[in-house]
Amino acid sequence: MTVTAPAPAPPALLHSVGDRALTWLDANRDHFRLTERDLARGDALVERLKPIGELAINMRMLFREGVAGSRQRERAGSLLDFAWRELLDGGNVLARHQHNEPFSPVALEMYAVFHELDYRHPGLEAALATPRTTATWRALEMQPNRRLGVLNAERRMGLTPSGDFAEAAAATWLGQRPEPWTVHLHIAYDITHTVFHLTNWGENPGRLPEPLADYIELYLPAWAADWAELEHWDLLGELLIVDACLPHPTLDGQLWERYAAAQSATGAMPLCGRLPEGDPSDVFDIVHHPTLVAAFASAMATSRSLSADGTGAGA
């Protein structure tokens, strides 16, 4: 037990980061659009789909938490609707990708988000059925935390997961709880993603196995302090989400103040250091992820801050 727990951030601060991030995302939504050239790129399309998937997963989460009132929920819902109807052409873009790459889990991973919100593409669902029964689907080589993501996507769609969650979790870096002082940038992202998939993006903090939660609770402050000092706002944002997924989140006031101070006046969150300048679409490519993370982190932390179980520090 920490003797001197940090003071938690006030809910207004937590909320304002997400509010500003949403403003920027809303104003820049057209940058998510796929061009004809993107669509013609075949298997390279997946790179361009990634930001849309990230937009969807993060807005889905905001839509779910909805703690910041109806305005945030409405904006998140509108962005999700925009993503489904305009960016993905009502799911046709995913169906086409799935047809080109029938054994790739990408379409499933993205579709699961929309499926939870009752957006439907029956053709895509039908086309996923056979690949999912193959041995190759279960044998696909991928990062262990990604495997967890695929299982979680199947679970969210109400399908029988194609593997065992506990086994998949045990294969991740976090599942093995190795020496915490070896964590570098990529390991840190592996940790955050394992937590996201295990908790369904923060929806069920209780699904984080206790030994993993204890381990994170112990060492997360050290990692977060270090990446705050390095001004790596994208990773710090993800670590703040992980904190908000813990049984006793700290919602560390000092860290949140630094994080909020890094956000630009427009609401964009820099990836690292300060906001880059240049062509708006280049800037978008760099900052859309950290800004989505900021919206997610803010909503999760606000939700935990206001919920009855409160924070370990302040309650």
Added chain:
Amino acid sequence: MTEQAQGAAALSAVIADAASEIALALSGEGDPYALSRALRQEDALAPAAVRVLGADALAPYALDGHPGADGAGSADAAMVREALTAFPPSGDTAAVSVWSYHGLVEASRALLPGHTTDWPAPPEPGDDWLASDPWPRLSHRASQLAALALPGLALDLTDRLTDRTEDLARGFVRAVRRRDWLQSAGLGRWLARLPRTPASLGLDNGLRFVRQMSDDPRVALHVTAAQRFFGRGR
């Protein structure tokens, strides 16, 4: 280089040499240890070096089976006394410096028992910070006091730090991440001594790693002390 910077560099070099000697003695190599051999008594920087090394100046005497200060005992005691006299803690001395002074006096009494008279009475060091410091500052201060992590020494301090074990483990993780090897080694040495260090920290590998990454003799000294006195990181 300014005169002051030159002086600091010279002192660092003297401390590094002495730290190498002490680490060598702790690992059971080299000639039988005597502070008066690790530092030249006539070196004008010797008192300052002893004051900075603190209790570690006498660390090899704490080894099991060490014959104790032989003929060198009185010379060593004289060197320590000179350091204590030359650099006493004053009213505005930082808490860490008072603790370190305290530790050197305590080590002298315990490890040079044939010279029990006329050690200065150390002031009571402030201890509020042990409960109130947030973990990063606590870790920084504790690492500066790593020389006090000797068997039988600084028992109160050890108890207080035991209550902050998890915070020190966090400090160790952050220090290694920041490649602050001296702080890492100092914290690793305390964690080697504390009874409730979490197994998940991987302290043994951590100590070996820190030792491998740094060529600072003071780092080697802390890691060797952790190995010899507390059986960690071997």
